[in-house]
Amino acid sequence: METQMIRNRNGQINIVLHDKKEVRLENTGQVHYIENRPFMHIDQEFSSFVAMKELKRTIKEIYATIVINEKREQLGLTCSKQVLHMLFKGNPGTGKTTVARKLAKIYFDMNLLSKGHFIEAERADLVGEYIGQTAQKTRNLIQKAMGGILFIDEAYSLARGGEKDFGKEAIDTLVKHMEDKHNDFVLILAGYPFEMERFLSLNPGLQSRFPFILDFQDYEVDQLMEIAKQMASEREYKLTKEAEIELRAHLTRKTHEIKRNFSNARYVRNVIENAIRMHAVRLLRKNEFSTEDLIQLTGKDLHIDTI
Template sequence: MVGLDAEDILEKAKVLSDEKFSEVFFECPFTLGFILKIDKALKEQGYSIDGDVTLTEYIVYLFQVIGLFMVYADEEDVFGKDKYVKNYIKEMREYASKKNAKYKKRLDDGISMDIANDYSDAKPLKNSEAKKDSSKCGITKGLKLKGTEDEEEKKEEDPRTLEELMEELNSLIGLESVKLEINNLIHLQELNRIRVERGMVSLPVSNHLVFYGNPGTGKTTVARLLSKIYCKIGILSKGHMVEVDRSGLVAGYVGQTAIKTSEAIQSAMGGILFIDEAYTLCSNSENDYGREAIDTLLKAMEDNRDDFIVIVAGYPDLMMDFIKSNPGLESRFNKYILFEDYTNDELIEIFKVVCKKNGYVLEKEVEDEVKKLFAEMYTDRPDNFANGREVRNYFEKVVTNQANRLYGKENITNEELAQITKEDLKVN
């Protein structure tokens, strides 16, 4: 905008609101998910407002921007292939024309008579042109909301290639059925992306997943790799993973759970929200706020289908009960991946990898002893056996025994520091 800075834009937005600008927009049923999509689309185009503003001010500003694009711009260039956003804007445009025939004149007057005169013919402005002449769109750069950080700046892209990430996934010990399922998902997503690029019909693929299995079976590791792989093939924009449990979503007072859950959702936008032991959100108590978290989550999943994935994880039986407890969960989670317990040989292999990674050497007789101990551990394992976690816990006890054995000894050699003996393997 000519001669207008960020503060002026906010003031004009407030004027529009005072003059029942909200009659055009705010009576339409909009959602937090829609606001976040608009915000994301504008930031990707390099547009935002300078200075610290409150969230309320920024929402008003976003609708100011939408109004400008509705009158002057071709939102196709701004919002790309996001059908949800474009359909929403189309719906608002139709609503505006029915609700207020003088909408355009009021918008022009509220912004600037000079700008209105410049666009007296209401000629559509392409986004590429807007970038060349920012005075025609009234959008500036450098938004930072109070109390937040710029997520785009904070998150760095994983330096590994797609091939390297796939190799890491496929080289994980065990999990053969899991790796097959994940590879199938990746191949389907990649093929779907190619179809869309070539103007073909997009396949109806649900990205949300249920990971079920005992602890320590690699659920978190696979989810984290999947987020990075999906980023590489263009399914997710950031490729990070936010891991939470009930305590990260549920608050102790009425109304706070929705806010807390929304914050977790927002932090995971562009990546994966991984909810461990998700069934703890479901309770029969009327005073439990877990259901509020579920409702907020379901709404976000519906509103942000293109750049937000939820993976819920936990014990097999409990996860099935959790999904069946809510029709909304059943409709949104239709892909289940079972993480089976590791076999005895796989547990031994994990122990050897952990040892090697930390610079420890297992002599032949020590390795044979490890196999015997793990065979007993595997045979006597409980139903909720911790698998890889159990191996890591055992490793920590072994190296603690080694430290106690070497403590106080003078002139310890490098070989002694790297060596694990049969005596070290004796743990309770």
């Protein structure tokens, strides 16, 4: 976004944001206006993610704050460094890991992280078996994650054994480092909503250290259908109308069953990947097929009666 600093009579500085940029052509002197789309890059990076409105909005807010902070800094105004540590709460297959991976890239592009790599860890990567080992293991992991994102899945498993457990030492070490080194290291703790709530209530100091808490909602049937069609099209397949109707009916049933056992977009991915295998077997048996046959996934290929 183009910005302009204007100092008024009282010496106050006004920052004017332009959503249009003036471009003068050298040869003709003609003036053109190019529309500025400050969030285009973020929109592009998230274009393959269905729904996730809250997340997309949060990332845009972070980006806007950074740009404006830079402008403020140029004018000698106070600007505080943003702490970017995050908590992700969501049921299986709602996109927590995929989004965290994407953020590593986006933060690197935004110059917020110097390397932009992604390290996924679980309890065993942090917690040792004897006294002193845990702090060392956790420190090593943080060291490896410097310049990137450290993503700890099922974070509550760190508090599994209560006060005497070495997991507590891992949490304390993480907390210490997330404050000391927050400028070039982003910690994301992720897990299922109920367990995360409990984990945070048992570790009261923790929540306030994470300025961003994101809820990954279960997907609605319409969203799951959009994900399914997108997953098929990314692989250059297309669901027939009849397959779409069957899949919609199936997903409607599934989402009404116990939510806990339903793995949202991952479930859809499995259905599509399974259908692609079934489709291949069907065509090979037929041994004669058109281009259209090679593309179309039918209701039969979905094989959803048995899943």
